[in-house]
């Protein structure tokens with residue numbers, strides 16, 4: 001199985017574990033990930049306004065590169081995934097955005113949203129299959145684990161189309177596949193406070209307080225996330241509750257850590 | 258642009274049809290940052306629809322929104338208040354000398370763990 005892969009800036013720096021362990025696990029599971037050529041930062045957040053064209057171009061370039069290779073595009077960071085998937089949706093469904101981006105890029109063939117964008121969790125569920133992930137586990141992670149989805153993997157539900165945005169299960173099924181016990185909290189898809197970490201850290205501190213208190217009250221021993229910013233905000237406010245990337249805990253289970 | 262033209266532009270670039278709102282308040286009830294915002298998602302919709310955009314432009318409410326899209330997901334009429342809020346924010350930061358975050362401001366909350374993602378996201382939300 002061969003895929004194009006978009007790691008993203010933060011995964012090359014502050015969130016190396018998210019990238020390195022995703023690659024190791026992919027290899028172990030027989031998946032070949034090839035980085036997009038000359039990829040650029042996705043910008044961290046999708047710009048919702050229709051007249052924001054320039055801020056969507058880096059995603060279009062990555063999507064078009066995968067299209068030229070005839071591959072689906074795999075992401076692992078929640079934020080990159082949200083931005084790229086939403087831009088892809090616009091390229092397929094918003095004639096104004098499509099015209100602006102194609103007019104600027106002047107590609108050999110216009111890009112119209114052809115590439116399939118898959119988050120690593122979807123790769124595990126839909127392409128490899130959780131039952132095959134389970135078979136590859138050598139060190140079952142026998143812990144009570146809470147999945148923290150945050151906003152970016154799930155919303156907007158009609159575009160992200162990963163799971164039920166209000167009652168998701170993909171991460172819980174992932175936890176079960178690697179031998180853990182999923183611990184569900186209603187705060188798992190509430191926002192961590194996001195980029196207000198830069199302007200007013202009291203905001204993420206408050207939100208992450210609610211979130212991690214809820215995980216603790218439910219008896220979680222570990223929290224998993226796919227987002228470096230959720231990781232940062234949660235970690236600073238979770239006390240002694242460990243927060244790890246889902247790819248790192250998968251690597252532990254697959255014996256490649 | 259006068260205020261009504263600005264309101265029209267906000268509707269145009271956000272793609273939001275404010276008339277679809279049935280004023281149920283579910284967006285605001287869903288907003289995790291409710292207590293932190295002077296005006297709430299349903300008020301963005303109502304104010305823009307009814308000629309009170311000036312209140313939104315004078316407030317920092319748009320800059321307190323986390324773009325978590327809870328209000329969008331839970332709106333029974335698919336109004337997408339967060340897109341309207343982002344268009345208000347853009348209306349402000351697209352004006353000359355109106356960046357809400359200067360590179361030097363970041364230093365105050367900078368530390369060894371702060372991910373690049375946080376900085377680029379904040380720059381995108383608060384500057385042009």
Ligand code: SF4
Nearest residue numbers: 288322323325326328
């Ligand atoms: S997107 Fe903004 S306004 Fe809407 S629920 Fe989230 S924080 Fe509140």
Ligand code: SF4
Nearest residue numbers: 278279281282284332
């Ligand atoms: S949830 Fe939708 S319909 Fe209800 S008040 Fe908010 S914008 Fe209007």
